Amino acid sequence: MACVGSSRLCARVEKLCQFGQFAQFRRKVSTTCVKFRQEFQQPAKTVVQHCKTDSRTRICSRLEGVRSMSSMQTQQPGSLPEYQVDPYRLLEDDLKDVYDDIRQALTENTTQEDLKTIATYYFDGQGKALRPMVAILIARAINYHKERSDLLASQRQVAMIAEMIHSASLIHDDVIDQSDFRRGKPSVNVLWSQKKVTMAGDFILAVASMMIARLRNDDVTLTLSQVVTDLVQGEFMQLGSKETENERFAHYLTKTYRKTASLIANSAKAVAMLAGADDHLAEVAFQYGRNVGLAFQLVDDLLDFVSSSAAMGKPTAADLKLGLATAPVLFACERYPELNPMIMRRFQEPGDVEKAFELVHKSQGLEQTRFLAKKHCVEAARLAQSLAESPYQKGLLVVSDLVINRMK
């Protein structure tokens, strides 16, 4: 019964995720690739790529079969044994000074010591630097695809900007969520007052948009400013919840896109545009980032239920305590409808958090969340396959794998 139920839900989720654009998009991508190959007139490469694509399709179709049996947990679709590239090592030189440069950019914009300290607090180099890494990786993969080997200074700037926008939003989240720990150290709101922290967030955003403006590219500015509006709208969406299950899931996915995936997707698009990519190639970058971003957040929401405080650097079941119903809960309430009233009252009553936590673990919610995340990773990998083969392109495949299999 559970199997039937979950596959039914997954099918629905699939529909919601796609918003009807996916099928169309797939067509677009494949035609683009064909066009590219014709343009570049590299027959040998084309053949190789075609073979690759074919084998890929086979894997995908095999996966379809597996999926229908709903035993995805035993398979590792993203793991492709021949790729042993570590993207962080691959980009070591590009990434090593990113935090230093961000701190430099921030400190040279103010003379106030307090502001410098708060603004640079989260740029201590302890973070995963996922956003700059993905941005630079895509930049290099796209550059290679466009037959150039260097990383543009402007693309590296976008990587820095992505991390800055992310941190500004973290800092504002801290004011709202009143969390005590972040990245394994006291969060900013514990150390400084709400007003100063808020202003420091505004400051980081302002400096980031000055850096955006200095790239002197209208479309890049438009793309990156979209991120900021998405972040705020996502935050607003988190304030409210929807009545029916269907609406709730769509609401959750849109919120996830806006709060997490939009930044990764749009910075990917921005670096592609800086490389001179046409609309289709920029869209490939965007969709890669979007899928990786969605998968990343889904796994994050999943880990909130399974990992220990030590591994995450923040307390577990934090989302429930904040009154947020994430994917695992939404999946679980398919099996345990008694979760519905708890979701509506945002787990406010005593015992709600514990009860919900238990029900999620008893249900298939976690597996289903992982399954959905995997789907996005597979899609991301498929998009990465459409780029010319290079270490960086391989890196993109590894990233989609990493996102699923990370422990923290």
Next chain:
Amino acid sequence: MALNKSLSVVLRGGNAISGLLCNKYHLLIKDKRDFCPGATRSFATKVAASQKPDWNRAVSEAEKIVGYPTSFLSLRWLLSDEIANVALHLRKLVGSNHPLLKTAKSLIYNGRNNMQAWGLIVLLISKAAGHLNVDDMEEDKAAGVLYSQRALAEVTEMIRTSHVVHKGLVNIHPGVYPEASEMNDMTFGNKIALLSGDYLLGNSCAELAALRNQDLVELMSSAVRDLAEAEFIGRRDSQNNPLPPIPPLDRNGYAVKEWTLQNVLSAGALLGKSCQGTLKLAGHNNEVQEQGYKFGKHLALAWQACLDLGPFIGKDHSIPFSLCCAPVMFHIEHDPTILTEIDKGLESVHNVDYAKVHDIIMTGPGVELTKQLQKEHSQKAMEVLNVFEESDARTALSNIIAAMGDY
């Protein structure tokens, strides 16, 4: 303006939806009423000729010169989900002590501190300076300004409002709100204030980006940076209210230097850069743009000096004032012993005996020097205006400056 009304409806406990609809109706009426440029033109000159320019009249006449009210909260804003969301959440705050309500109310009152006036200034200077080599399609003919300039005026208001809203958060220190319900109100109020401010900021980013002028984006972003930096200047109490910095041994020039530093960052930079930016959009050269910056900066400083004077020139002695306002700063330079009273506010400015400080100030040179300060900045702003040709917009601007000095 529209936000003000919708907030007022909400604050009165009315239904948010009906509030929004009322506004829609009101806006439509207002648009009709204001749209008669011919009539207003003669009106403006009449004001210029009259002896005693009144503030509110100067502003409302000026509004007509540039078409319709400059408020960023046009219909499209009112109908957005987020604004409706904020209005709903604000209702929950009614009855609590959260200062966001006060901020909301202050947006309603049409005082000299009115945010809308900032967008208006930007439009007036745009019209006064005119524009060069611009596509016909991009001009709002009736008003004599470009659509992009109107957008910039909106952005200016949004940035300023966002800053005021963010300033209105409460610092929640452990143990200050022992009662859970009060603590919850404050936390929730902070959340709404933070998000509303971010919403305005995010939208100003998007609006700016849509203008496709990267010099302008950089300029306006640097104004946002300045506003944020302003909140870190000098000494602060536990609620981040400013206290005057400790003067050096040689106090000469202390008041003007510190006051100017604070207020250029918190006000002058935004208005200055907006005025500079609007001239940039009009295709003027760097020199003229610089003049625009000077105009906006001095006007904002004159304005601030005027606001600082308020509590010290009326009959009402109970108007609250900032401990860093110009009269106090001038008094410290004159006689720093007043700091013994002021420093009682290091923990919280509420521990200061304001009546006592007020009385001390009235015996010193602070008020007179502030009037001079205002006059200097007004004059500098006026000087810039003389660069431009005679026009109704220029007259309106000088009326506004004149009305400021009108006690």
